[in-house]
Amino acid sequence: MSSNRTDAEIDGDAGAGGDGVPGGIELSGVTQRYGSGASEVTAVGPVDLTVPPGEFLVLVGASGCGKSTLLRLIAGFEEPTVGEVRVSGGQPKPGVTSGVVFQQPRLFPWKTVGGNIDLALKYARVPKQQRPKRRAELLDRVGLDDVERRRIWEISGGQQQRVAIARALAAETSLLLLDEPFAALDALTRERLQEDLRAVSIDSGRTNVFVTHSADEAAFLGTRIVVLTKRPGQIALDIPSDLPRTGVSAEELRGSPEYAALRAEVGAAVKAAAS
Numbered sequence: 001m002s003s004n005r006t007d008a009e010i011d012g013d014a015g016a017g018g019d020g021v022p023g024g025i026e027l028s029g030v031t032q033r034y035g036s037g038a039s040e041v042t043a044v045g046p047v048d049l050t051v052p053p054g055e056f057l058v059l060v061g062a063s064g065c066g067k068s069t070l071l072r073l074i075a076g077f078e079e080p081t082v083g084e085v086r087v088s089g090g091q092p093k094p095g096v097t098s099g100v101v102f103q104q105p106r107l108f109p110w111k112t113v114g115g116n117i118d119l120a121l122k123y124a125r126v127p128k129q130q131r132p133k134r135r136a137e138l139l140d141r142v143g144l145d146d147v148e149r150r151r152i153w154e155i156s157g158g159q160q161q162r163v164a165i166a167r168a169l170a171a172e173t174s175l176l177l178l179d180e181p182f183a184a185l186d187a188l189t190r191e192r193l194q195e196d197l198r199a200v201s202i203d204s205g206r207t208n209v210f211v212t213h214s215a216d217e218a219a220f221l222g223t224r225i226v227v228l229t230k231r232p233g234q235i236a237l238d239i240p241s242d243l244p245r246t247g248v249s250a251e252e253l254r255g256s257p258e259y260a261a262l263r264a265e266v267g268a269a270v271k272a273a274a275s
């Protein structure tokens with residue numbers, strides 16, 4: 001996913017914007033095309049999708065089916081060729097209506113972990129005197145309080161992605177968009193981050209839209225899983241998850257027959273939608 005936005009825009013800003021319920025998403029007849037003439041490509045659409053606030057929506061599908069395109073449209077990095085995208089009842093505004101986490105954490109390597117969070121708080125216009133407390137809360141929330149003073153190049157890839165999540169959370173937007181944020185991590189780190197993200201999302205009231213190729217990841221994280229067809233991406237299947245969000249450990253959940261069944265359903269749907 002590429003954009004020329006500034007860090008302030010990527011990090012998001014305080015307040016949801018729009019006149020609807022904060023965090024809700026509405027896609028109406030959305031199609032996205034790139035190029036023109038013989039080189040025109042329809043990447044996505046038409047797509048109609050309503051996401052109520054608080055949902056953890058996972059977009060899953062084969063490579064090139066348009067997942068990142070949909071996320072860019074919801075972020076407001078692009079406008080649709082046809083149709084309308086609304087977030088919190090209004091036009092999506094980069095840096096205002098959502099926070100975004102990318103596959104590669106976009107951090108300032110020469111700054112400390114705490115310094116990166118401070119910058120995000122500054123972009124979010126958090127008053128200076130409130131920043132130390134907010135920084136401590138955020139680092140605690142993503143399990144990084146012990147590395148606050150280390151520079152980014154001195155911490156692991158998994159820890160860097162935790163910093164990226166904390167930065168996106170700093171703005172307290174009602175919508176968090178995550179584009180394959182754990183894809184570059186080893187399996188164990190990836191599972192730990194999935195568990196932490198799941199825990200952080202529970203009862204937050206925040207809406208999450210998470211893009212992945214992985215049926216495992218989709219089944220573990222989503223309260224709802226939308227499977228896309230191959231390009232142009234359209235909704236092949238919309239699967240609500242009734243896996244418990246609380247009262248069960250991550251290990252119990254991953255070992256449960258219900259999780260195995262959902263993972264299998266999503267895996268089969270992705271395969272069928274890609275053919």
Ligand SMILES: Nc1ncnc2c1ncn2[C@@H]1O[C@H](COP(=O)(O)OP(=O)(O)OP(=O)(O)O)[C@@H](O)[C@H]1O
Nearest residue numbers: 034035041043062063064065066067068069070231
């Ligand atoms: N700016 C662009 N110009 C031209 N084509 C584009 C552009 N952005 C995306 N596409 C094309 O649109 C299609 C969807 O791309 P997109 O990156 O959204 O898919 P994806 O599902 O996120 O893929 P992956 O899982 O591999 O990241 C692809 O065929 C891609 O080549």
